Every structure is written in structure tokens, then in C-alpha cells.
Amino acid sequence: MIVYDVLIIGGGPTGLSAATTIAKKGLTTLIIEEHPIIGHPLACGEGISANKLLSLKNMPKIDTQLDDEILRLQQRESFIERVINAQRFFFGKQGVATAKLQTVTINRPLFDQLMAKQAQDLGVEVHLGTQVISINRKEGGLTVNTTNGSHEAKIVIGCDGPSAHSVKMMGLQPPTEYVQGVEYKIPGVLTDALDFYFDFQQFKDMHYGWVFPKKNHTNIGVVVNLASKPIKVLNQFLRHLGFNNYHEKDILAKIAGIIPASGPIRKNYCEHYMAAGDAAGLTNTIFYGGIAIGIHSGMLAGQTAVEALENDQFDDQKMSEYQEKLRIFPYMDPIIQHAHEILYNKFSAKDIETFGSWVDGWDITTLNSFQKFRLFLKALRSPSMLKKFGDARIIAHGFSKSRDWGF
């Protein structure tokens, strides 16, 4: 039996990024993916920061760093569907703030397939339609048992998405909380910004709603608690946006999926094993995006695997270097999870509306000292909000740490 240097479970962006990093060093790499086609079924709002798209290693190739070039690419058949220069944040009926982070909406299935092609061109083997069912320890590595037979590898990287089965198979603690996202694809381009609706007054079960423009259609979705009825909330949200007479037949596609919401798992490695991306709880729990974080964490797991193979060392201590590498990046900062708790579990609908009224009409890309002072003066005039001013600062801090890392 071939012993692969690295076996990767999951052919999403995280696994494909890990595989690309490893295969660049000429090491034998196998990806096991349970679905028959990479990128399907889609479970994504398809928004990503332009900065991360251009700066992270292993993204599908764009041969230039120039924004103009992205715009030109948009005109061609490309995974980039639209370049968007602003976000709008709707806080109930009370306020609308903007931010100016350049983002793009992508064709996510094509994006994943281009990543897979990059990896395969480097020699990565991909087994589709094959599900990993268990993992056993063996002398010098792991045996991965699948619906199509068993494979041996010196290192396994679990990139199997939110369900994190491999994390459980290895006896590690998977994400403890999830939210669910559902989305309709609606014909026509209905906005020119990435729009986020934080409206807890009207939609009690909704964390936020999104309206993202694509090339010829619009993605409209909601993030809700796991126990909620997502389609009911999404239909309510659609009515709120003014689509009163929308029929099922008008919807181009419906997509749904779960997203880890408890932050990075405490330990994401053990002997011969690492977990990355959603499987390791690595999502931005303010906006619940994870493509860029997955690609980055997959790359770091790949780098650690290369170093472990070079040193022929696969023990707990060597694998722990992966978690150490991750620690310095903003998406690992505990302030994000803290901000998530306050925003979604502690703040009331009224608090959000009040806060929204304070920042109405503001550009909140980065708050300057004058804006911070004005917010403090507003809080002074509202005793109930003054108590929560510290919490609002944590949300603002979490937002600034996470905003570039995924919508």
C-alpha cells in the first residue's frame, strides 16, 4: 500500500490550500472528498475581501495586484463576479452606516474548482465521491478508512468543514456551537453594496441578513440560530426588503449550511494530525465568513506538515507548532468571540437600534478620535447605554480585527 506523506480530508478551500502548499514541495498528497464534484453543493454567500483575495497564498491565480485588473477580469468569464467598494450596515429602522472595504463576490463552485486544478497541476491526487468513515493509529502514521478502501499517511489534515467528523475521530473537541445560514439566489442585481441587516427588533431569530450583488443575480440570506426555522425567517426578511409577491418559481436556487460559532477549538492537533478551516472552528464569528481564514489556516497546516516531514517528527509537540503559528493572526484573537457573545447574546434589539442611530450616516471603516469622542458624548446622555459603552467598544474592536477575514 502507498504511504502518502499527507492525506487531506475535504476538498473545500481549506483542504485545497493545504494540499497546494504541500505539493509545491513535491510531497505525495491525497485529498479525499465525499461529494462527486468539487464546489458542490454550494453553501456560501460568496463574498470575500479583495485584499485577502489578492494577498493570500493559494488563492486561485490572479496575475496582478492591480484593482483595475480585477475590474477587467470581471468582464470576462471569471470566478470574480462583481467588485464592490462599500458595505452598508442597517441597524433596524434607526440608522445606516457605511464602510469602504473593497470586496468581491465570487462564483464559489468555480473558485473551488480553480483551486483544485492548481493543486492537481502540482501532482495532488483527488478521490471524489469517497467518504472518510474512520481513522486508526498505526506505527508511523494513520490509516484512513473510506467508503472506497483504506489509505495510509504520515500526516492527516482534517479540512472536513463544519461537521468536523475527523476532529471527533481523533478524540479532539469539535466546535460546540453552530448557526445556520440559508440563502436564495434572486434574478437581477438589486444593490450596489454588500448590505448587512442587523435588525433584531423585527427578526428575533436572525443574527443578520445579507444582500450581496453577483454578476446577474443577488444572493439574499440570513444567519439564524440552529433551533430556528430558517426559511420562515428568510421569507420574512424578503418581505421586509419589499419582495411581497415573490414566488418559489422566481428563485434561481436555494442554499443552506451550518457554520461554527464557538470560535477556534481549544486544541487543533495531535500526533500525526491537524485540523484547519471550519473543522477547527476557524470562522469569523461576527460575520460568519470563513473562506479566507480556511485558505490561510490550510496553508499554515500545510507548512507545518512540510516541516514535520523534513524532520521526520510527528509527535504532539511538533504538531503543536501549527497552533502556535496560527496564534498571532487577528482571526484568532479572543476579542472576536467576546464581541460575538455581546452582539448576538447580550445586546437587545433596542441597544442595536440606539447604537445604529448614533452612527447613522457615518463611515465606520475606521473610527477616528473625534468620532469616538462623539459616541462617548452620546452615551453620556443615555444612562442605560453608558453602562454598555464598554461592550460597544468590544464589538467595535472585534469588528476591526475580523472585518477583513470573511463575510
Ligand SMILES: Cc1cc2nc3c(=O)[nH]c(=O)nc-3n(C[C@H](O)[C@H](O)[C@H](O)COP(=O)(O)OP(=O)(O)OC[C@H]3O[C@@H](n4cnc5c(N)ncnc54)[C@H](O)[C@@H]3O)c2cc1C
Ligand atoms: C450559508 C452560508 C453562507 C456563507 N457565506 C460566506 C461568505 O459569503 N464568505 C465567506 O468567507 N464564508 C462564507 N461562509 C463560510 C464558508 O463557506 C466556509 O467557512 C468555508 O467553506 C470553509 O471552508 P472549508 O474548506 O473549511 O470547509 P468546506 O467548504 O465545508 O469543505 C469541507 C469539505 O469536506 C468534505 N467532507 C466532509 N466530511 C467528509 C468526509 N467524512 N469524507 C470526505 N469528505 C468530507 C465536504 O464535502 C466539503 O467539500 C458561508 C457559509 C454558509 C453555510
